[in-house]
Structures are given as structure tokens and as C-alpha cells.
Amino acid sequence: MSWIKEGELNLVERITSNILKAGPMPKHVAFIMDGNRRFAQKKNMERQEGHMQGFNKLAETLRWCKHLNIPEVTVYAFSIENFKRTKDEVDGLMELARQKFERLLDERENLEKHGVCIRVLGDLNMLPLDLQQRIAEAVVATRNHNKCFLNVCFAYTSRYEITNAVREMACGVEQGLIKASDVSEMLLDECLYSNNSPHPDLLIRTSGEVRLSDFLLWQTSHSCLVFQSVLWPEYSFWNLCEAIVQYQLNHMSIQKARDLHREHQALQQLEVDQACVAEILQHHGNGKPTDAQRRHEALQRYTACREERVRDFLDALKHKRDSYFSDLCSQSVTA
Structure with missing residues (x-):
């Protein structure tokens, strides 16, 4: 089955969609697609067929999201x-996964028509080399598309992702690209696999389980979490609508929490910058007091330098990650 399922909503679905879109809509929805194995057991089929039905449901869900103007999944x-x-x-x-990524590569023209960008988040080194290469080809082929985004977490856990981000920052400090004082919550966020995406507005888990199972723990700290009892292959348009209504009912409190968190982050960064500047001025001024104007100018200079260091570090990190996918594609061509 195709990754991009064509087709329009029926009349009742279109009416419901238009009503929902009159309210605040999530721009990024995350799914824990749970229940494939239990679905297979329920239907007396092989587990592999249950996983296949789960993929088919993903294609259908992406179609619903497209009609609901949800640009990122x-x-x-x-x-x-x-x-x-x-x-x-x-x-x-x-x-x-091999079959589906090969199918995706066969659908390049369709993906380009819809502007679909495929990103794969996780440690792909854990996967067989040929699968790494198929994934890299899909990522590189669609990386310039910008109408809608599908992030596939594969060989992924959130704790591993956060640990990897900390490792990247430590490496940056060791190489002299950034200072230890540059390490912050905001910088860690930029070092995650998901750094190109806004945090999910809505996270949905199916099958009745009420835990996150190490999925996007950092990114969903201020997201609406909805747990639904339906098995993933049986997921429906109406299940998705129900989750969106839950998001809309809680939108104001979620937005307020996000705004407060951003303010707290900015204040933390300012306090760190001020402490660094105070230390620099004390060292260069032999302990003599400095006036407010000089402290303000020094703070501006320090902040500009820090931002430039961080920007260069993140550019280097992006280049490293982009090169990983490009090198895999080159290996695939020469193999």
C-alpha cells in the first residue's frame, strides 16, 4: 500500500472537519501506534500481517491529517x-521497513506533488546496512519538500535521544566549538533528533495503554496527551476527531504553560550570561566595581558572541547529520 493514500472525505467527515477547523488545531500530532500484535491475535492472523495492517492505517491517518490541515506527524x-x-x-x-521504504522511493513524484518531507529519527546504525541506505535515500530525496512532514522514529527511544544530545554538547565543548557555560536546556533541545520540528501539540496513544514507553519524553512536556482504547489497525477518523476535541478543550492551559516555560528559559539564559559577564569584568577590572552602562555593553557583546558560537556549533552538527545520510546514499549507488 502507498504511503500517500488518495481520496476525499465523505460528506459527514467533511462537515465535521470544517467544524473542527473553526477552533484551534494542532499543527503537529504524534502517534504511538500500539495494538498491531493484539489486533493480529484478535483476528487470528500472523503478527506480520498485523504490522502490515498497522502500516496501512498509518497511510489512511496521514490522509485524514492532510484534510484536517495538520502539516506534521x-x-x-x-x-x-x-x-x-x-x-x-x-x-x-x-x-x-525495507518494502515500505522501497515503495516510498518508487513514489517520489507523488511525494514531490504533495510536498512531503520524510525524516527518520533514531540511531540508524543499529539497523542492517541495506535498510539504512534505503532510509537515507528517502530522507535525501524529500529533504527539500516543505508542505508537510512525516517523522518516523525508528531504532528510537527518548532517553537514548537525550543521552545522544548531551554527548553532542560534550563533544562540542571538548572541541572548543562551545563553552561549558553555553550548555543549556535550549541548546539541548536543538541537539535532539527532532530539532527541525516544533514540539507536538497533541500526542495520541492507542490500544488502551496509558504510558509513553520512552517516546518524545522531552518534546511532549507541554503537549496534550490522549490515550484511546482502540487498537491501532482499527483506528478511525472519528477517533482522531475525538483526540482533537480533547486538544481544543485544553488548548488555552497548554499554551499558557508553554509561554511560561519559554519565559523561564529566557530568564535562565539571561542569568547565566550575566554571571559570565560579571566574572569576566571582575577578572579584567582587578575586582574594581563597574558602572551599569559598561555592564550592559559587556552583556550585549557576550550574548552576541555566545549566539554566534552556538550557531556555528549547530551548523556543524547539522552538516555532520546531513553528511551521514548523503554518505549512505553514495554507498548505495556504488554498491
Whole structure:
């Protein structure tokens, strides 16, 4: 089945969609697509068929999101913890991923028509090389599309992602690209796999489980969380509408929490910058007091230098990540 499922909503769905769009709409929705194995057991089918039905539901859900003007979707496709499953099931999931990314590459013209950008978040080094190459080709082929975005979390857990971000910052300090005082909550956010995306407005988990299972723990700290009992392959347009209504009912409190958090982050950064400037002035002034104008000018200079350091560091990090995908594509061509 295609990644991009064509087709219009029926009349009742269109009316409902228009009513929902009159209120605040999430711009980024994340899904924990849980319940494929239980669906297979319920229908007396092989687990692999359950996973296939789950992918088909993803394509259908992306169509609904498109009609609801939701430009970005993130899905939990394969957790690092899933490697602990039986070899047959893991091998089956890897083969399904190969098939679907090969199909995606066959649909390049359709993806370009819809402006779909595919991003894959996770440690791809854990995957078979041929699958890494297929994924890299899909990412590189669609990286300049900007109408809608699909983020596929594969070989991913949030704790691993955060640990990797801390490692990137430590490496930057060790290489002299940034200072230890530049390390902050905002910088860590920029070092996550998801740094190109706004944080999800709405996270949905199916199957009745009420935990996040190490998915986007950092990014969903101020998101609306909706847990639904339906198994993922049985997910419907109406289930999605129900989740959006939950988001709309809680939109104001969520937005207020986000605004307060941004203000707190900015204040924290200002306090750190002021402390660094005070230390510099004390060192260069031999402990003599400085007037407010001089402190203000020094703060402006320091802030500009810090921002430039951080910008250069993040540019280098982006180049490293982009090169990883480009190098995989080159290997695939020469293989």
C-alpha cells in the first residue's frame, strides 16, 4: 500500500472537519501506534500481517491529517526496546521497513506533488546496512519538500535521544566549538533528533495503554496527551476527531504553560550570561566595581558572541547529520 493514500472525505467527515477547523488545531500530532500484535491475535492472523495492517492505517491517518490541515506527524515505528522481541518478529519488521521504504522511493513524484518531507529519527546504525541506505535515500530525496512532514522514529527511544544530545554538547565543548557555560536546556533541545520540528501539540496513544514507553519524553512536556482504547489497525477518523476535541478543550492551559516555560528559559539564559559577564569584568577590572552602562555593553557583546558560537556549533552538527545520510546514499549507488 502507498504511503500517500488518495481520496476525499465523505460528506459527514467533511462537515465535521470544517467544524473542527473553526477552533484551534494542532499543527503537529504524534502517534504511538500500539495494538498491531493484539489486533493480529484478535483476528487470528500472523503478527506480520498485523504490522502490515498497522502500516496501512498509518497511510489512511496521514490522509485524514492532510484534510484536517495538520502539516506534521510523528510516529513511533520501532523502539530500541523492540530489538528484544523474537528474531522472527524483528526480522519481519525489518523486511516490512525495507518494502515500505522501497515503495516510498518508487513514489517520489507523488511525494514531490504533495510536498512531503520524510525524516527518520533514531540511531540508524543499529539497523542492517541495506535498510539504512534505503532510509537515507528517502530522507535525501524529500529533504527539500516543505508542505508537510512525516517523522518516523525508528531504532528510537527518548532517553537514548537525550543521552545522544548531551554527548553532542560534550563533544562540542571538548572541541572548543562551545563553552561549558553555553550548555543549556535550549541548546539541548536543538541537539535532539527532532530539532527541525516544533514540539507536538497533541500526542495520541492507542490500544488502551496509558504510558509513553520512552517516546518524545522531552518534546511532549507541554503537549496534550490522549490515550484511546482502540487498537491501532482499527483506528478511525472519528477517533482522531475525538483526540482533537480533547486538544481544543485544553488548548488555552497548554499554551499558557508553554509561554511560561519559554519565559523561564529566557530568564535562565539571561542569568547565566550575566554571571559570565560579571566574572569576566571582575577578572579584567582587578575586582574594581563597574558602572551599569559598561555592564550592559559587556552583556550585549557576550550574548552576541555566545549566539554566534552556538550557531556555528549547530551548523556543524547539522552538516555532520546531513553528511551521514548523503554518505549512505553514495554507498548505495556504488554498491
